Amino acid sequence: xxxxxxxxxxxxxxxxxxxxxxxxxxxxxxxxxxxxxxxxxxxxxxxxxxxxxxxxxxxxxxxxxxxxxxxxxxxxxxxxxxxxxxxxxxxxxxxxxxxxxxxxxxxxxxxxxxxxxxxxxxxxxxxxxxxxxxxxxxxxxxxxxxxxxxxxxxxxxxxxxxxxxxxxxxxxxxxxxxxxxxxxxxxxxxxxxxx
Amino acid sequence: xxxxxxxxxxxxxxxxxxxxxxxxxxxxxxxxxxxxxxxxxxxxxxxxxxxxxxxxxxxxxxxxxxxxxxxxxxxxxxxxxxxxxxxxxxxxxxxxxxxxxxxxxxxxxxxxxxxxxxxxxxxxxxxxxxxxxxxxxxxxxxxxxxxxxxxxxxxxxxxxxxxxxxxxxxxxxxxxxxxxxxxxxxxxxxxxxxx
Numbered sequence: 069x070x071x072x073x074x075x076x077x078x079x080x081x082x083x084x085x086x087x088x089x090x091x092x093x094x095x096x097x098x099x100x101x102x103x104x105x106x107x108x109x110x111x112x113x114x115x116x117x118x119x120x121x122x123x124x125x126x127x128x129x130x131x132x133x134x135x136x137x138x139x140x141x142x143x144x145x146x147x148x149x150x151x152x153x154x155x156x157x158x159x160x161x162x163x164x165x166x167x168x169x170x171x172x173x174x175x176x177x178x179x180x181x182x183x184x185x186x187x188x189x190x191x192x193x194x195x196x197x198x199x200x201x202x203x204x205x206x207x208x209x210x211x212x213x214x215x216x217x218x219x220x221x222x223x224x225x226x227x228x229x230x231x232x233x234x235x236x237x238x239x240x241x242x243x244x245x246x247x248x249x250x251x252x253x254x255x256x257x258x259x260x261x262x263x
Numbered sequence: 264x265x266x267x268x269x270x271x272x273x274x275x276x277x278x279x280x281x282x283x284x285x286x287x288x289x290x291x292x293x294x295x296x297x298x299x300x301x302x303x304x305x306x307x308x309x310x311x312x313x314x315x316x317x318x319x320x321x322x323x324x325x326x327x328x329x330x331x332x333x334x335x336x337x338x339x340x341x342x343x344x345x346x347x348x349x350x351x352x353x354x355x356x357x358x359x360x361x362x363x364x365x366x367x368x369x370x371x372x373x374x375x376x377x378x379x380x381x382x383x384x385x386x387x388x389x390x391x392x393x394x395x396x397x398x399x400x401x402x403x404x405x406x407x408x409x410x411x412x413x414x415x416x417x418x419x420x421x422x423x424x425x426x427x428x429x430x431x432x433x434x435x436x437x438x439x440x441x442x443x444x445x446x447x448x449x450x451x452x453x454x455x456x457x458x
Contacts, residue, residue: 070409072409072410074376074408074409074410074411076333076444078273078275078333079275080273080274080275080276080277080279081275081276081277082275082276082277084275084331085450106451107374107446107449107451108374108375108376108413108444108446108449109376109444111408111409113409136279138271138273140335140444142378142410142411142442144409144410147409147410148388149388150409179302179303180303181269181303181304183337183440185380185382185440187380187382187387188384188385188387188388189383190383190385192382192383193343193344193383213269213306214265214267214269214306214308214339214342214345215267215269215337215339215342215440216269216337218303245378245380245410247337247442249271249303249304249335251302251303254302254303255280256301256302
């Protein structure tokens with residue numbers, strides 16, 4: 069099975085290069101993953117739990133530089149036609165919501181929104197509702213928006229909810245995609261403006 | 264049917280607020296659309312062809328300020344459970360690839376990548392292959408990447424390929440989502456770096 073993530077870090081800063089490059093360099097400690105960077109995104113290939121850890125580490129490093137920084141990430145597993153890569157095999161199939169995990173907080177307050185796409189699966193809407201309800205139960209759900217769900221919390225808490233959603237969906241269908249936008253340091257009020 | 268887009272503009276600049284706000288203000292000329300902005304994204308609701316025009320206009324305005332600017336956009340149509348909104352009804356069902364459209368170029372050289380998700384549709388992989396082949400025939404396809412396809416061209420050409428893909432998929436299945444990342448002004452080489 070092939071699994072991984074295409075992600076990008078967007079610092080709203082003139083010094084964006086000096087924020088992005090050291091953040092992406094954090095990935096070098098994940099020696100079990102395949103990493104590939106171009107001008108649009110960085111690809112991380114490996115088992116989902118390692119991929120989530122790597123993306124979180126890179127984004128946290130960028131956030132710790134300060135300012136307004138956004139992560140845009142596409143997590144995918146089981147896309148038909150992708151190579152069956154042995155480095156993607158997890159040690160054990162995770163039971164998404166079975167046991168509470170010990171978490172180290174990152175100290176990065178995060179506003180986020182994500183969308184889950186279970187592909188090739190006709191009963192996908194109840195599955196999406198389940199992961200949104202699980203985020204609510206975990207205390208990270210902030211709001212249901214059109215086309216996505218909004219999360220709030222420490223970056224580690226937000227990423228855990230997204231990762232659990234990913235594992236939960238993967239227990240039902242072979243091909244799962246999640247798109248995540250995570251933001252810190254925005255000067256905007258959360259309050260929605262209508263026009 | 265409900266259709267629209269959640270999009271965000273990321274200028275890699277200390278002056279990001281002064282680039283984003285005037286760009287989003289361009290949407291006011293689209294008086295037939297519903298617009299709603301929060302700190303994470305701007306929602307545009309209306310018929311797809313108008314939604315694509317509005318997002319393109321906003322991003323082009325940001326790009327014309329110069330510098331490195333990225334668009335992240337989630338286009339969606341037909342999500343079950345969304346309100347059946349009359350303002351989303353297109354004048355006529357578009358025939359995605361039937362006739363070449365007259366295009367005004369924007370002057371914004373664009374590197375992009377997009378992913379198409381036909382939901383609740385088991386035969387989705389051939390459909391994805393069709394829209395990628397169509398982008399290749401149109402001259403905008405640059406590369407097939409893991410989890411997405413890379414496009415290149417004037418912003419108008421890139422957006423046309425994405426919009427055609429959206430309409431083509433919508434002719435097959437009720438619920439269609441496209442995620443698009445579009446970038447201009449990146450100082451990075453396109454060349455992929457492996458590690």
